[in-house]
Amino acid sequence: MVPRRFLSAVRLEAAALTVAAALLASGCAPTAVPLATYLAATPEDAAVLAPLEAITEGVRTRDVDRILGAYADDARAANFAAVFTRPLFIQPTAALTLTRAELGGVYRKEFQESRATSVRFYDPGVQRADGEATVTARDRVTRVDQLWRSRRVLYTAEAVYRLRREAGGWRIVEDRHDLRGYSVF
Secondary structure: OOOHHHHHHHHHHHHHHHHHHHHHHHOOOOOOOEHHHOOOOOHHHHHHHHHHHHHHHHHHHOOHHHHHOOEEEEEEEEOHHHHHOOOOOOOOOOOOEEEHHHHHHHHHHHHHHEEEEEEEEEEEEEEEEOOEEEEEEEEEEEEEEOOOOOOEEEEEEEEEEEEEEEOOEEEEEEEEEEEEEEEEO
16 A cells, blocks of 8 residues: 555646746746856846957857956955866865966867867856956857767856956956766767
């Protein structure tokens, strides 16, 4: 005999799945918002997001100088190598901090070792105060290795960027990535 409590839980779960499926089918389910289609609340928020757009475009065109242009001279990137290099061997919370110059080296190495690389930012959030800003986003890095032309690697990470307003616009001063997923297909 199956306990009543179990049957109630099963019915409740089935009802929840039915509602979720209906929302998904109707297009009402929440989806990730890409940075490219994100509408910033204010023009200043859009300016804060410009460095992330520069990174996306720099990776697409393999232009390390454009990528580094998004960063302040004294910028630090924490856990960046854990996302971009060998995530199977590095813990997601490893204390890896790179300078701006070292970050450029990671990108140069990435562009040499991969046939194609792309970076996409999703669900950006902007908070500004007193000439500083914090941007949170999820990012996805997809790459095709030189060695295995058909192999694709996908990294997903939660990213937090601290930015500072400088003479040339907003620049990233701190970049932290926490690896959330890694898959090879």
